[in-house]
Amino acid sequence: MDELMKAKDGAQLLEVCAVRPLDGYNLWVRFNNGETRTVDMTPLLEQPAFVPLKDKTVFDDVRVDYGCTVWLDGDVDIAPEYLLMNGRR
Numbered sequence: 001m002d003e004l005m006k007a008k009d010g011a012q013l014l015e016v017c018a019v020r021p022l023d024g025y026n027l028w029v030r031f032n033n034g035e036t037r038t039v040d041m042t043p044l045l046e047q048p049a050f051v052p053l054k055d056k057t058v059f060d061d062v063r064v065d066y067g068c069t070v071w072l073d074g075d076v077d078i079a080p081e082y083l084l085m086n087g088r089r
Contacts, residue, residue: 012032012033013067014031014032014033014067014080014081014084015031015032015066015067015068015080016029016030016031016032016064016067016068016069016080016083017030017031017032017064017067018030018064019062019063019064019069020062021059021060021062022038024040024042025040025041025042025045025053025059026038026039026040026041027039027041027062027069027083029069029080029083029084029087031080031083031084032067035084035089036089037083037084037087037088037089038087038088038089039083039086039087039088040086041053041059044078049076050076050078052071052072052075052076053071053076058071058072059071065077067080068080069083
């Protein structure tokens with residue numbers, strides 16, 4: 001994608017640029033604003049949408065698709081804003 005999508009007010013939309021699975025159901029995430037976070041996904045694993053991620057093989061197969069963190073070919077995803085707000089530096 002040559003251009004970043006813009007919000008209505010012209011601000012740059014937050015996107016995930018890179019993601020890497022870590023031990024203990026954590027993700028390392030880099031965003032298009034240059035920030036990085038480590039996010040503990042454990043609290044989400046009991047929510048119905050994220051139960052498939054309990055399988056460590058599935059969890060470790062995380063990738064970025066159109067600026068969003070996804071698993072299972074996009075069947076499971078999570079908003080970049082959640083990752084930024086709930087991650088630690």
